[in-house]
Amino acid sequence: SAVISQKPSRDICQRGTSLTIQCQVDSQVTMMFWYRQQPGQSLTLIATANQGSEATYESGFVIDKFPISRPNLTFSTLTVSNMSPEDSSIYLCSVQKGGGTATSEQFFGPGTRLTVL
Amino acid sequence: AQSVAQPEDQVNVAEGNPLTVKCTYSVSGNPYLFWYVQYPNRGLQFLLKYITGDNLVKGSYGFEAEFNKSQTSFHLKKPSALVSDSALYFCAVRDPVKAAGNKLTFGGGTRVLVKP
Structure with a gap:
């Protein structure tokens, strides 16, 4: 498996501003992914x-x-720029181990819950 | 293009009863299939996967899934559900063709509610 941390865990931002989300993995991985998820x-x-x-x-x-x-192989950032309320969502970092082969599963971070006012 | 369908938005089951969460898929070739679970305010946790071989795959927390090629299905099952199994479950598919970029396509999710 992989231990993935994200910062911040949640934030409330004003429209027009930008937020940078950090993703840190406990081991080197080739492939990293960023997802968006509306709650539920x-x-x-x-x-x-x-x-x-x-x-x-x-x-x-x-x-x-x-x-x-x-x-590097253990870190990535995603910036949400010029935010609007439509960007309110959960942003998830994910990694794939196993050399990035198609048979290996992805592991997910805990997510960053973003609310844009 | 690859796709996944989870026909049930929610499944209600009594504790101790069998639990089934349905999933059907569409890919151009032989699929790689995955199940994930998401507990409230948590990230997704990997449960199990089907790559090839035995159609019955066993995973974490007592879950298993059966791959059925003729029905293009990969239903998740647990013989005896626990209240703690209440969560959001996602089925996902990956097209093994390299050009697909290892992208996982997720179903819409099924909320499972296990009542005591």
């Missing part, structure tokens, strides 16, 4: 962040709105 709803993949390359964004998500950093 399903998960939507925002982007895949592999160390040493640009993040790959899913349809509907753009780098200007959700810039991602991946400086």
Whole structure:
């Protein structure tokens, strides 16, 4: 398994501001993912962040709105920029161990609950 | 494109009774299937996965799942439910084709409520 921590655990922000969420893993991993989840709803993949390359964004998500950093194999950040109330959600960091093979499962952090006023 | 359906938004079961959470999938080839559980205010926890081999997969906390290729299903089961099993359950699928980028596609989730 993997132990994943996220900071902050929750935050309340004003519209128009930006928030950077940190994800720290207890071991080196190749593949990291950022998801968004409305409370009680399903998960939507925002982007895949592999160390040493640009993040790959899913349809509907753009780098200007959700810039991602991946400086090393144990850390990543997701910034939610120019926030609006529609960005209120839970943001989850996830990692895939096992060399990133398609058979290996993903592990998830505890999430960051964001409320935008 | 890969997709997952969880036809039940909520499942209610009495403690001690069998629990089944349904999942059907759609992928272009042979699927890799996963079940996760999310307790309130927590991240997702991995329960089990099907990659290949035996159609009955055993996982954490006494859960198991049966892969049925003809019905494109991967239902999660527990013979005797506990109140502590009350949570949100997600089925997920990954297309083994490399070009899919290892992306997991999640179902909509099923809320399980186990009553004492």
